[in-house]
Amino acid sequence: MNTRPVAALGVGLTTFLVVAALLTELLAAQIAFSALVGLPVGLAAGAAAGLATWTRLWRLPRARPPLLGIAAFGYALLVAAAVSYAVPPARGFIGVDTAVPFAAVCAVAAFLLARRHADRTA
DSSP states (O other): OOOHHHHHHHHHHHHHHHHHHHHHHHHTTTOTTTHHHHHHHHHHHHHHHHHHHHHTGGGOGGGHHHHHHHHHHHHHHHHHHHHHHHOGGGGGTOSHHHHHHHHHHHHHHHHHHHHHTGGGOO
């Protein structure tokens, strides 16, 4: 299986989510609509990270397991947000305090699986 597009899209997604959230929170005290700054900057950072993963970083076999782990983090956060939105009874259980640890566990699992089966991540 060619995991290059999966990794590039996931790394871009993770970078977008992390940069947008951090910048929005850091600017919240100074700017009323800090999301108007955080979202475009996060989008640009995510696009740059995804493009760098696609063009440069994937060529290094040692970088593939960490890249897939980073990608899994973003995908897991997206799944947690989708479940929270689509399943109303789950909204009380899914929040930042539960979604981030879930995503971290998924990232570690993806990293370990990719490292163990390095021949399959070409």
